[in-house]
Amino acid sequence: MKTKKIQPRSVTLGKSNQKTRIIKSPRHVIPSLSRDLVFNTRYFPSFLKTKFLLVMMLWSIFSGVKAEAAPLSSAKQTPANMVHVPAGKYLSGYLAERAYNECKKNNNKCRKAWFEDEEPIKEIEIDEFFIDIYEVTQKDYKKVTGKNPSMFKGDNRPVENVTWGEANQYCQKIGKRLPTEAEWEKASKGGKYTTYVWGNVVESNKANFCDASCSHGWNEEQFSDGFEHTAPVGSFPPNGYGLYDMAGNVYEWVADWYEGDYNSVRPTKNPKGPASGDERSTRGGSWINYSSGTRPTDRSGADPDERYEYGGFRCAK
Numbered sequence: 001m002k003t004k005k006i007q008p009r010s011v012t013l014g015k016s017n018q019k020t021r022i023i024k025s026p027r028h029v030i031p032s033l034s035r036d037l038v039f040n041t042r043y044f045p046s047f048l049k050t051k052f053l054l055v056m057m058l059w060s061i062f063s064g065v066k067a068e069a070a071p072l073s074s075a076k077q078t079p080a081n082m083v084h085v086p087a088g089k090y091l092s093g094y095l096a097e098r099a100y101n102e103c104k105k106n107n108n109k110c111r112k113a114w115f116e117d118e119e120p121i122k123e124i125e126i127d128e129f130f131i132d133i134y135e136v137t138q139k140d141y142k143k144v145t146g147k148n149p150s151m152f153k154g155d156n157r158p159v160e161n162v163t164w165g166e167a168n169q170y171c172q173k174i175g176k177r178l179p180t181e182a183e184w185e186k187a188s189k190g191g192k193y194t195t196y197v198w199g200n201v202v203e204s205n206k207a208n209f210c211d212a213s214c215s216h217g218w219n220e221e222q223f224s225d226g227f228e229h230t231a232p233v234g235s236f237p238p239n240g241y242g243l244y245d246m247a248g249n250v251y252e253w254v255a256d257w258y259e260g261d262y263n264s265v266r267p268t269k270n271p272k273g274p275a276s277g278d279e280r281s282t283r284g285g286s287w288i289n290y291s292s293g294t295r296p297t298d299r300s301g302a303d304p305d306e307r308y309e310y311g312g313f314r315c316a317k
Contacts, residue, residue, distance in 0.1 A: 081134065083132075083241050083242050086128050087125075089126075090123070092122055092297070093119060094118040095121065096118060099114075099295070099298075100114075102292050103292035105202070106220050106223075109290075117262075118299055122266070123268060124182050124186070125270070126182055129183055131187045131314065133244060134245065135158035135244075135249060135312050137158060137159060137233055138153065138154060140159075149162060154232060157233070158233055158245070158250045159313075160230065160308065161307040162313065165304060168253075170315070176317045177255065177316055178313065179255065180273065187241060188243070188247070188296035189240075190240025192240050196247060196296075197240075197246055197294075204224050205236065206236055207225070207249070207291075208225050208286075209223075209285060209291050210289055210290065210291075211225055214288070218290065220291055229309075230249055230250060231249055233245055235249075236248075236249075246284055247284060247295075248286060248289070249286060251282040251286045251311040252311075252313050253281075253304075253311065255273065256272065256281045257273050257275070257276055257277030258274075258280055258302075259273075262274055279301035279303060281301055283300070288310045
């Protein structure tokens, strides 16, 4: 991972089903027949009038009255095990000083320079897209590729030790793609503007990062998630969009090339990252990072040809 974050936010250890339905409420038109009948209910007893009106209301809703055309994000079109992220604007980025102070709350080895690539805060507009509910598991990766390069084995654990090219190829094979960095951040925030995906304060059992269970010297012993390395996907609460492990567990490869000052020059609508570079962007932090590295705005870059036992991915569409 990025040199500025090697110790301890990004350490190179070696080279080595449920559908979420988004449905827009249709507008229903009460036919003229029902209006005429309702107007004549003034002669009904009150208790019959109430029942009659209720029946007519239900009839008007379920009688096949024309509704709005189904949008792209309708339930029928939402792929299995993915979540729809609606189009719209969100505030991307974070202030380096504020991120540095957040890091120091729980660790005394922080450096302000680690967080400068998160500036400036900028409003970004993103088209709607779909993204996997879970990080790609070892079981799913092996089913498609016939391989499992992971160091920490377990069918329901996230696949790790994959290069950027392997992650990209996997997504393409199943008709998907890697999310852009901007898409990933919008999805990670879950429609909220909190420091972490779950709130503004670090808590145990909210994400898998280097806490008391982690054997590294920079671990934050005041927290405990029960996992020394990777955890089975979905072990921690989801974010506001119903996505799991957007914070911690494994870093996630995204489509963009990484550039430290890209946030200051990127376009404000559907940014795709620099045209080229030496590193690819990774997001979300991992089991080996400080808690501050799991914030949705945290950025890192990594050699796309290397394998990291704390690096995985999820796909988008």
